[in-house]
Amino acid sequence: MSGQDRRAGGRRGISGDVWNALALFGLTALLILGSRWISPGFGGWSQAKAILVLSSFVVVVAFGQQLVILTGGLDLSIASVMTMGGVLAFTFIGASSPALLWGVPGVLLLTAAIGALNGIGVVWLRVPPFIMTLAMGIIVYGATLGLTGGTPRGQPSPLLSALFTADLAGVPLVIYLISVLAVLGTLLQRGTGFGRRLYAVGTNPAAAHIAGLPVRRITMMTYVISGASAGLAGVLMVGYAGGATLTMGQSYQLPSIAAVVVGGTSILGGSGLYLGAVGGALLLTTFSTVIASIGIAEGWRTVIYGIVILLALLLLREELYVWVGRLAARPGGIPPRSTPSTAMTGGNK
Amino acid sequence: MKSAWKNWGGCLLAAAAAVGLLAAPAQAQEKKYKIYLSLSYSGNAWQSEAANIVKALAATPPYDKMVELKEVISGTDVQAQISAYESMLSDHAAGIISFPVSPTGLNRTIKRGCEQGTLFFMYDATVTEPCAYNVSYITAGFGENTAQALVNALHGKGNIFLSRGVPGNSVDKRHTDGAMAIFKKYPGIHVVAEYYGMWSDQTTQSETAKALAAHPDVDGIWAQAGEDGAIKAMLATGSQKLVPVTGENSNGFRLALANPDYQKRGLQGVSSGSPPATAGYAFKLMMEMLVKGRKLSTHNIEYPLPWVPADAVKLCPGDRFENGCNTFPAGKVPDSFVTEVFEPTLLPELSLVTALDGKPTPGATIQPLPAALRAAPDTPGINCGKCTPTGDIYKLTKVQPTVQP
Known part of the structure; x- marks a missing residue:
């Protein structure tokens, strides 16, 4: 299989990705309606609202995570960056509403700068992405601990809290925010030059380089955006929880990756759509909400959640469609794809 | 509240008598006691407040001249805390004050340390090794x-x-x-x-x-x-x-x-629930053993359980718990701040800066502890290995049923 084939697959996948995302939204809706049988309190608007609000943090971090994954990388620093974003917002913005004007951009710039350091490590120092971002996560966590001495001190921001408590036509404001983000993020991927170059780089960095694309700058940019989106999720978390702790980002590391991959993005890079990641985040949050309400012991609940993620990955990943498609088209056999795969990930480092 | 303090109330007299005891050896003090503070993890308000209280007390006169305190944070992994303890023992620590990660996993190292003459004081969480001292509200x-x-x-x-x-x-x-x-x-x-x-x-x-x-x-x-x-x-x-x-x-x-x-x-x-001030009480008990040669009648010491129903919430105008106040006004501390960082009888040295910054209260000096202490009941798996619980371990102490089953 050549890079040519993969690109062709990617172009055909545009509508496929959209269908995939819509399927996830449909599945989420079905699951919400169906969960009425598990608990009589389920199946209504209040459950849907709770799920949308709870998934908003994953939706935001998944944006940056997906861009990184699209180039064949992985960002394992987002938990710490999210925590740092939250702690900074809590400490420096505080209860002052005017301070949001400079505070939020300030937090985003700083977390973007951390992303830039990740990018420099991956692109120029050629450190494998998972090592670079893991190390950065540890450093950022340590810095946050040092900065706060363990207890972040600050004030909750009433305006940030209003995103979660105030509503417009019965819908909490944060849901409008993530809807806008979902549209803008998808447009960035499919409607701009940056987006198109991103897929080219992810599909085959060597070919993209020969074609004259600024591979390094694009890869770097994805880490910058990932840092900023983790920072934004941290800021939102402060609005939700009315405070910041040093563990606030921890439970979002794996969900950020799971949402992206369940959302149909290839972990090898090159294909996927933000709308799909949004659907993935909603579906996973719905699962965890429904599983939480089943009256079984915590251990078994975690086992079920793990199995659900695994099944979702197996059933929803794009490779499966491609594979099934190929199988149908060429009954003679499945073309080997190990060579280009290693070329893709290896070439990026 | 009253029943909780009944046992402590009588101790005040003994406290006054003990003041003289503390002052005498303090003057003769030349060498510094090497004390280690071993935390499992830092990162939530409770853990850092407890650690700050110990740091502040170690810097409060006369302990500031007597104690060399080193803090080690080893994470939530038992192996990491074992190796932290091992390095402290190699450094011939006089005492280790610690939040233990596991009630049983650290026992072997603790036993070895006790044989070497190191004092082990656990706060809040407990261990089942009998030579260690547990200071906790858990059994309350x-x-x-x-x-x-x-x-x-x-x-x-x-x-x-x-x-x-x-x-x-x-x-x-x-x-x-x-x-x-x-x-x-x-x-x-x-x-x-x-x-x-x-x-x-x-x-x-x-x-x-x-x-x-x-x-x-x-x-x-x-x-x-x-x-x-x-x-x-x-x-x-x-x-x-x-x-x-x-x-x-x-x-x-x-x-x-x-x-x-x-x-x-x-x-x-x-x-x-759990008061971070326990760490301060454990530290002071350990210091009295080291400095004054105090003997404790039990290895399992119960810290009184805080109990504040809605109608007992009282805002503090200043930086201490005074006149029965027990909560800080909104905005003075974060919502996640754990309020139980004071105890007027056992820990009069503390104020808000001790819990927030680990700094001593200006002008404060270490006050001696009451002679009496409350022994915690034996609870298997919590403060003893193979023991039989005495009496009804779930006996109500703070509230009585107002509705019958």
């Missing part, structure tokens, strides 16, 4: 007393959530066992959701939000630390209705309990 009945308070508030019937701590943790198990011992007596009480809030406000908030989505008709929440998240989750549903909540000692929770608007909407409850 948080679970059963708060459960009974919730049952009373619900008049003996209703659907409740259990917002637990960290799965597999012995403290979480002791609290939950105590609570279930009460709830099981009342057939009208149904646990409709049970989840782990990891003793964190944020996790508790999102887990409670999930449970509320499934059971909007819940009547009460029994919570361990993280309870402020449970309140925030209820407020976030936009529903006017609030339900009774029992929980631990966050400032946000106490403020919510005392909020007249929330009370009108149905919130009531009690704030109890």
Whole structure:
């Protein structure tokens, strides 16, 4: 299989990705309606609202995570960056509403700068992405601990809290925010030059380089955006929880990756759509909400959640469609794809 | 409150007598005591407040000239804390004050340290190695007393959530066992959701939000630390209705309990549970053993259980718990701040800066502890290995049933 084939697959996948995302939204809706049988309190608007609000943090971090994954990388620093974003917002913005004007951009710039350091490590120092971002996560966590001495001190921001408590036509404001983000993020991927170059780089960095694309700058940019989106999720978390702790980002590391991959993005890079990641985040949050309400012991609940993620990955990943498609088209056999795969990930480092 | 302090009340006289004892060896003091503070992890308000109290006391005269305190944070992994202990023992520590990760996993190292002459003082969490000293509220009945308070508030019937701590943790198990011992007596009480809030406000908030989505008709929440998240989750549903909540000692929770608007909407409850000030008491006990050669009558010392129902919440105008106040005004400390960082009888040296910054209270000097202390009952798996519990370990001490099963 050549890079040519993969690109062709990617172009055909545009509508496929959209269908995939819509399927996830449909599945989420079905699951919400169906969960009425598990608990009589389920199946209504209040459950849907709770799920949308709870998934908003994953939706935001998944944006940056997906861009990184699209180039064949992985960002394992987002938990710490999210925590740092939250702690900074809590400490420096505080209860002052005017301070949001400079505070939020300030937090985003700083977390973007951390992303830039990740990018420099991956692109120029050629450190494998998972090592670079893991190390950065540890450093950022340590810095946050040092900065706060363990207890972040600050004030909750009433305006940030209003995103979660105030509503417009019965819908909490944060849901409008993530809807806008979902549209803008998808447009960035499919409607701009940056987006198109991103897929080219992810599909085959060597070919993209020969074609004259600024591979390094694009890869770097994805880490910058990932840092900023983790920072934004941290800021939102402060609005939700009315405070910041040093563990606030921890439970979002794996969900950020799971949402992206369940959302149909290839972990090898090159294909996927933000709308799909949004659907993935909603579906996973719905699962965890429904599983939480089943009256079984915590251990078994975690086992079920793990199995659900695994099944979702197996059933929803794009490779499966491609594979099934190929199988149908060429009954003679499945073309080997190990060579280009290693070329893709290896070439990026 | 009164019953909790009955035992301590008589100790004040002895305290006065002990003042002279402390002063004498302090003057002759030349060498410094090498003390290690071993934390499992830092990163939540409780852990850093407890550590700050120890640091502040070690810097309060005359201990500032007598103690060389080193802090080691080894994480939540038992192996890491074992190797931290080992390096402290190689450095010939006079004493190790620690929040232990496991009640049993550290025993062998502790035993070796005791043989070497190192004192081990555990605060809040406990170990079963008999040579170590445990100073904790765990045996004081948080679970059963708060459960009974919730049952009373619900008049003996209703659907409740259990917002637990960290799965597999012995403290979480002791609290939950105590609570279930009460709830099981009342057939009208149904646990409709049970989840782990990891003793964190944020996790508790999102887990409670999930449970509320499934059971909007819940009547009460029994919570361990993280309870402020449970309140925030209820407020976030936009529903006017609030339900009774029992929980631990966050400032946000106490403020919510005392909020007249929330009370009108149905919130009531009690704030109890783990006090960070325990660390300060453990440190002072250890120092009195080292400096004054004090002998303790037991290795398991019970710290009194805080108990603040809604009508007892009283805001502090200043930086200390004075005149019975027990909560700080909104904005002075974060909602997640754990309020129980003071204890007027045992720890008069403390003020807000000690808990927040680990700095000594200006002008304060170390005051001697009362001679009497309260022995904790033997509880298998918590403070002893193979022992039989004495009497009813889930006996109610803070609240009596107002409804019969």
